[in-house]
Amino acid sequence: MWPSISRYLPWNLSHRGHSKLLSKSLEVLSKIMASNVHQTAKDGFKQGDHYDKSRPSYTDDLVSLVQKNIHYGKSEGISCDILELGAGTGKFTSKILPLLPQGTRYLATEPSEDFLSVLKDKFNNIDTKVCTATDIPLKDNSVQNVICAQCFHWFANMESLTEIHRVLAPRGRLLLVWNDKDVNIEWLSRMEDILTLYYGDTPRKNSGNWKNVFDGNDMFRCVEHTVQPGIHLKGNKDFVLNHYTSISVIAKLQGEERQGALSKFRDVLNDNFKNEEENIIIQFVSEFYCTEKV
Numbered sequence: 001m002w003p004s005i006s007r008y009l010p011w012n013l014s015h016r017g018h019s020k021l022l023s024k025s026l027e028v029l030s031k032i033m034a035s036n037v038h039q040t041a042k043d044g045f046k047q048g049d050h051y052d053k054s055r056p057s058y059t060d061d062l063v064s065l066v067q068k069n070i071h072y073g074k075s076e077g078i079s080c081d082i083l084e085l086g087a088g089t090g091k092f093t094s095k096i097l098p099l100l101p102q103g104t105r106y107l108a109t110e111p112s113e114d115f116l117s118v119l120k121d122k123f124n125n126i127d128t129k130v131c132t133a134t135d136i137p138l139k140d141n142s143v144q145n146v147i148c149a150q151c152f153h154w155f156a157n158m159e160s161l162t163e164i165h166r167v168l169a170p171r172g173r174l175l176l177v178w179n180d181k182d183v184n185i186e187w188l189s190r191m192e193d194i195l196t197l198y199y200g201d202t203p204r205k206n207s208g209n210w211k212n213v214f215d216g217n218d219m220f221r222c223v224e225h226t227v228q229p230g231i232h233l234k235g236n237k238d239f240v241l242n243h244y245t246s247i248s249v250i251a252k253l254q255g256e257e258r259q260g261a262l263s264k265f266r267d268v269l270n271d272n273f274k275n276e277e278e279n280i281i282i283q284f285v286s287e288f289y290c291t292e293k294v
């Protein structure tokens, strides 16, 4: 259980030297916020440019499915139509924004300052904030929709779910999307096996463990679940290796350990693709969940 933030707030601001107390409290608060992020995410999501160039976008079909499931409820008390958590460098943001009605109040949030700075360079018409899923700087019942693209497994715990539930308006929606590698393709399955060597206790979407947070409580009900053909990435061997080095458990590795991982990935590529410059396709499957606040 994470410590309650209120314990660290300054109780008496009229006290002499309150600004010192306030700045100490803010320092402690930002440490608590940072501590809510898994160490692998902290270490592995530092290079926004590399991530942005090496990760897939999302198919038009998937994004339009999300758009069709966006909830537009009563506007009273609402300050945000769409809150995106773990927005990263804005890969999903850039796909959904053009589909939204003018005037949509969109807040993109992300704990990695480096990632958020890449996102901010892309858009000037949305609000952004550094924050985690457990410390959302919005009032109770003030958000129509929360979107998590490729990230819910990172914070699938009761603290985050309770926080998301708190900010959502009645019948507000929590929309989850992922791109998963198509492991029916043999060489992609071998690459996943190599990744497994580095995962340890790092949350992983395809473990399915993230679903457990919805068990034993009635905070959300599932409205829709769809699996459909996903996007693909295409490039030469170096491009494929760059993709794998953008995955947090590999991105955080240094020195010999990193070289060791790269040579394992390269062996699989060499076994399957003879030509260095051949266009290799990394095929994904899309998964979508629409849930509603109960």
Ligand SMILES: C[S@@+](CC[C@H](N)C(=O)[O-])C[C@H]1O[C@@H](n2cnc3c(N)ncnc32)[C@H](O)[C@@H]1O
Residues within 6 Å of the ligand: 036, 037, 038, 041, 045, 055, 085, 086, 087, 088, 089, 090, 091, 092, 110, 111, 112, 115, 131, 132, 133, 134, 148, 149, 150, 151, 154, 155
């Ligand atoms: C795989 S990236 C997905 C980024 C982006 N949504 C996309 O579609 O490319 C996962 C993101 O989750 C964020 N994240 C990890 N732990 C988090 C937490 N506790 N609260 C909010 N975001 C978190 C990471 O910083 C990272 O940007």
